[in-house]
Amino acid sequence: MADAGEPEGPERKDDIVKAKQEGKELTKEEKQRLRKEKKQQKKSKEKKDDKPSRDSEKEKKPASAASPAPQTPTQPPAQKAPSAAPAPVPVPASETPSAADKPAKSKAELKAERRARQEAERASKGKKGDVGPQAAPGKPKAPPSELQPVVKRLPEHVQVDNPEVLKKLAKKLERQQTPEYNAATKVKIPLRSDYGYKVSLFSHLHQYSRKAPLTQQLGIPSTVIHPAIVRLGLQYSQGIVAGSNARSVALLHAFKQVIRDYTTPPNEELSRDLVNRLKPYISFLNQCRPLSASMGNAIKYIKKEISNIPSQCKEEEAKRKLLNCIDCYINEKIVLAAKAIAKYSIEKISDGDVILVYGCSSLVNHILCEAFEKNRKFRVIVVDSRPRLEGREALRRLVQKGINCTYVLISAVSYILPEVSKVFLGAHALLANGYVMSRVGTSQIALVAKAFNVPVLVCCETYKFCERVQTDSFVSNELDDPDDLIVTRTGTTQLEHWQEVPSLGLLNLVYDVTPPDFVDLVITDLGMIPCTSVPVVLRVKNVDQ
Amino acid sequence: MPGPDKETDLTERIEAFLFDLNRGGSGAGPLRGSAETARETTALLRRITAQARWSSAGDLMEIIRNEGRRMTAAQPSETTVGNMIRRVLKIIREEYARSRGSSEEADQQESLHKLLTSGGVSDENFRQPFAALKPNVIEAINELLTELEGTTDNIAMQALEHIHSNEVIMTIGRSRTVEAFLKDAARKRKFHVIVAECAPFCQGHEMATSLSKAGIETTVITDAAIFAVMSRVNKVIIGTQTVLANGGLRAVNGTHTLALAAKHHSTPLIVCAPMFKLSPQFPNEEDTFHKFVSPHEVLPFTEGEILSKVNVHCPVFDYVPPELITLFISNIGGHAPSYIYRLMSELYHPEDHEL
Numbered sequence: 001m002a003d004a005g006e007p008e009g010p011e012r013k014d015d016i017v018k019a020k021q022e023g024k025e026l027t028k029e030e031k032q033r034l035r036k037e038k039k040q041q042k043k044s045k046e047k048k049d050d051k052p053s054r055d056s057e058k059e060k061k062p063a064s065a066a067s068p069a070p071q072t073p074t075q076p077p078a079q080k081a082p083s084a085a086p087a088p089v090p091v092p093a094s095e096t097p098s099a100a101d102k103p104a105k106s107k108a109e110l111k112a113e114r115r116a117r118q119e120a121e122r123a124s125k126g127k128k129g130d131v132g133p134q135a136a137p138g139k140p141k142a143p144p145s146e147l148q149p150v151v152k153r154l155p156e157h158v159q160v161d162n163p164e165v166l167k168k169l170a171k172k173l174e175r176q177q178t179p180e181y182n183a184a185t186k187v188k189i190p191l192r193s194d195y196g197y198k199v200s201l202f203s204h205l206h207q208y209s210r211k212a213p214l215t216q217q218l219g220i221p222s223t224v225i226h227p228a229i230v231r232l233g234l235q236y237s238q239g240i241v242a243g244s245n246a247r248s249v250a251l252l253h254a255f256k257q258v259i260r261d262y263t264t265p266p267n268e269e270l271s272r273d274l275v276n277r278l279k280p281y282i283s284f285l286n287q288c289r290p291l292s293a294s295m296g297n298a299i300k301y302i303k304k305e306i307s308n309i310p311s312q313c314k315e316e317e318a319k320r321k322l323l324n325c326i327d328c329y330i331n332e333k334i335v336l337a338a339k340a341i342a343k344y345s346i347e348k349i350s351d352g353d354v355i356l357v358y359g360c361s362s363l364v365n366h367i368l369c370e371a372f373e374k375n376r377k378f379r380v381i382v383v384d385s386r387p388r389l390e391g392r393e394a395l396r397r398l399v400q401k402g403i404n405c406t407y408v409l410i411s412a413v414s415y416i417l418p419e420v421s422k423v424f425l426g427a428h429a430l431l432a433n434g435y436v437m438s439r440v441g442t443s444q445i446a447l448v449a450k451a452f453n454v455p456v457l458v459c460c461e462t463y464k465f466c467e468r469v470q471t472d473s474f475v476s477n478e479l480d481d482p483d484d485l486i487v488t489r490t491g492t493t494q495l496e497h498w499q500e501v502p503s504l505g506l507l508n509l510v511y512d513v514t515p516p517d518f519v520d521l522v523i524t525d526l527g528m529i530p531c532t533s534v535p536v537v538l539r540v541k542n543v544d545q
Numbered sequence: 546m547p548g549p550d551k552e553t554d555l556t557e558r559i560e561a562f563l564f565d566l567n568r569g570g571s572g573a574g575p576l577r578g579s580a581e582t583a584r585e586t587t588a589l590l591r592r593i594t595a596q597a598r599w600s601s602a603g604d605l606m607e608i609i610r611n612e613g614r615r616m617t618a619a620q621p622s623e624t625t626v627g628n629m630i631r632r633v634l635k636i637i638r639e640e641y642a643r644s645r646g647s648s649e650e651a652d653q654q655e656s657l658h659k660l661l662t663s664g665g666v667s668d669e670n671f672r673q674p675f676a677a678l679k680p681n682v683i684e685a686i687n688e689l690l691t692e693l694e695g696t697t698d699n700i701a702m703q704a705l706e707h708i709h710s711n712e713v714i715m716t717i718g719r720s721r722t723v724e725a726f727l728k729d730a731a732r733k734r735k736f737h738v739i740v741a742e743c744a745p746f747c748q749g750h751e752m753a754t755s756l757s758k759a760g761i762e763t764t765v766i767t768d769a770a771i772f773a774v775m776s777r778v779n780k781v782i783i784g785t786q787t788v789l790a791n792g793g794l795r796a797v798n799g800t801h802t803l804a805l806a807a808k809h810h811s812t813p814l815i816v817c818a819p820m821f822k823l824s825p826q827f828p829n830e831e832d833t834f835h836k837f838v839s840p841h842e843v844l845p846f847t848e849g850e851i852l853s854k855v856n857v858h859c860p861v862f863d864y865v866p867p868e869l870i871t872l873f874i875s876n877i878g879g880h881a882p883s884y885i886y887r888l889m890s891e892l893y894h895p896e897d898h899e900l
Binding site: 387399407410412416439485487495498503505 | 762
């Protein structure tokens with residue numbers, strides 16, 4: 001309302017003058033009250049038919065002076081409609097004929113006008129610099145910048161406790177079928193069901209069992225989903241392909257295969273049809289195992305590249321271009337980034353260092369191997385945790401290179417930390433508020449390292465930076481198969497029948513977030529930055545793109 | 546003659562006990578709880594008092610000290626043995642002093658005044674024989690045994706003062722004291738317990754099954770998730786193997802991480818430890834503080850080729866400094882860690898700190 005104050009000021013004065021001329025003396029409060037009443041009336045009327053009322057009010061206006069206010073709300077929408085450029089072009093056109101035959105109006109025309117008006121309003125709402133709807137008084141004029149209002153949809157995988165969302169997802173999966181295939185073989189993407197008793201704090205997340213992979217519910221041959229994607233989904237859900245770099249690279253290779261096997265159907269454009277073709281694949285992979293931040297960024301990149309293919313491009317050339325793009329992406333963001341990060345990190349490794357690493361991070365392993373080849377003298381302590389025991393894989397790789405290694409479990413980390421001089425950690429994603437999302441246990445290591453005053457360095461490529469923010473490990477996480485926690489020791493399996501005991505739950509978290517005050521340095525391919533500079537990097541990347 | 550038979554019987558019992566101690570420390574968790582060890586030690590000491598040949602208090606103390614040295618050498622990490630021996634030595638001193646008629650109370654405290662005015666080593670060589678000493682000592686040891694029987698119940702009785710409804714309590718590994726504590730509170734209050742499994746022995750699993758059978762909502766988490774879930778935890782209640790003289794703990798490995806996480810989130814850390822776990826040791830002995838067991842638990846032999854090129858550690862205990870602890874709950878009530886030194890001076894005589 002405030003920024004419409006300028007144009008309506010003089011008009012109000014005119015009204016006041018008119019009112020005074022007509023002998024009515026309205027006080028300021030009465031005027032405000034009237035204005036508010038009219039605003040509310042306006043809002044309720046707009047839902048039905050405001051154009052005729054507006055017209056009628058416009059006509060009433062010169063007649064009766066007791067309504068200076070309705071003019072003011074009528075002016076801004078009339079101004080707004082032409083200013084909101086694309087959609088409401090038909091609106092003024094429809095307004096003018098309706099103004100002519102105001103009383104006799106058919107329902108269909110009213111509906112059309114209403115819809116056009118709503119679209120106009122939605123389009124205008126999208127631009128922050130515009131006048132807000134009349135119901136929002138006093139909104140300061142925001143600079144029409146590129147800052148989009150963050151009206152994001154909450155992802156499905158953190159709304160498991162909402163049955164409506166699940167129903168919507170099931171319907172969406174049913175709808176996602178490629179139309180060209182035989183309608184008789186209506187194979188839909190199955191919905192994976194949760195397994196076991198979920199701890200109440202995590203009832204909003206999925207918990208799947210590894211013994212029931214999604215592929216068991218698919219028919220053979222699965223005509224909807226490309227076999228490379230089916231294989232990839234199975235590899236994800238069984239944990240054969242694990243680690244965010246490995247998963248992204250596998251995903252991109254599978255997409256390359258899909259693109260190679262793709263043929264544009266007639267009367268369709270490659271740029272649009274291929275994106276639609278990829279959607280069910282992505283839903284399927286999401287069901288097999290929730291997508292990681294790096295995979296999300298890779299998918300965004302691919303979709304953008306596909307949509308940017310000019311329509312006159314021939315199919316062969318377009319496919320070649322896309323394959324080239326994907327190769328470039330992998331090369332730049334993963335391979336070359338690893339080289340750059342290794343170069344920076346080697347400056348930080350000095351002779352005689354004792355370096356602590358946690359779990360198996362491909363990037364950290366690469367760094368250590370490079371440093372060893374450059375003849376730095378150091379030894380490594382590998383910390384591992386149940387139930388994944390990924391540290392053993394890292395241990396094997398480092399020992400093969402010939403690096404002197406020690407191996408402990410995470411519960412012994414406060415015993416071993418006094419010997420350690422540096423801690424190198426890998427990351428799954430870096431969040432926009434500076435938190436590091438990584439394998440569960442990373443935050444614990446950072447905490448204990450901080451208590452012993454040992455520097456903590458996180459190594460992360462920039463393609464893993466994501467715009468989400470998170471402060472704890474509960475709201476968005478992944479729950480792995482709870483049966484993994486069962487172990488047989490000295491002949492007895494204590495938790496074997498945990499499902500039968502009603503008050504017992506097993507929790508197998510996959511990720512946790514490390515607060516930025518535990519992390520001393522983040523080494524990326526752009527250089528060495530503090531944890532809090534992540535949103536700066538994101539902004540720079542967005543501007544570049 | 547009953548003498549030699551009794552003696553051989555006695556030595557047999559002592560040897561059997563030493564053997565048990567030696568074997569019990571193989572690392573798969575204590576085969577017996579600390580309470581049992583304490584009770585057996587005290588019973589054995591009572592038997593020694595009754596059956597060994599001694600004429601004066603000094604002789605008895607000498608015998609007990611020798612046996613005690615052998616017992617602690619058999620299993621250095623089992624500190625309750627040493628603690629009980631020191632308690633019995635203190636009992637003997639007290640009874641001797643009472644028989645002699647002087648008040649030993651004042652002599653116990655090594656106050657500055659005492660140091661200045663005593664003017665030399667006090668002439669206490671405990672050589673005076675008293676007839677009533679033996680039954681008095683045995684009676685006092687019996688009292689000690691009764692106290693030991695009731696420790697777990699005494700601690701569990703205090704549970705309702707510390708746990709309210711709808712709490713989330715975190716614990717690690719398996720402690721019989723904490724188990725009894727939580728079960729007692731569960732009779733009247735509803736709360737949720739998160740148990741960290743404490744690899745590699747995973748004793749947390751036993752604790753979780755036992756608690757869930759008592760109807761308590763239990764969740765088992767891995768050690769790696771301790772910091773991740775700590776933000777939702779209201780209290781951390783743990784048991785310990787030993788309470789050190791400075792108020793610190795020697796507890797199962799992973800407890801230090803738990804204590805640091807609790808400190809970061811300002812969650813109170815409560816330690817349920819009966820009095821017999823209080824030990825006059827300080828944590829500065831680098832060699833004897835840690836105990837290691839077979840690394841097979843951590844990296845099994847099935848891993849093959851890399852085993853020979855890798856160092857593997859499997860420590861059993863962790864040191865927790867007293868700054869991270871909020872409260873001790875023992876069978877005589879609750880104390881702050883800064884009070885432990887007073888309790889120690891009441892339980893043990895300073896000359897017995899080194900056996």
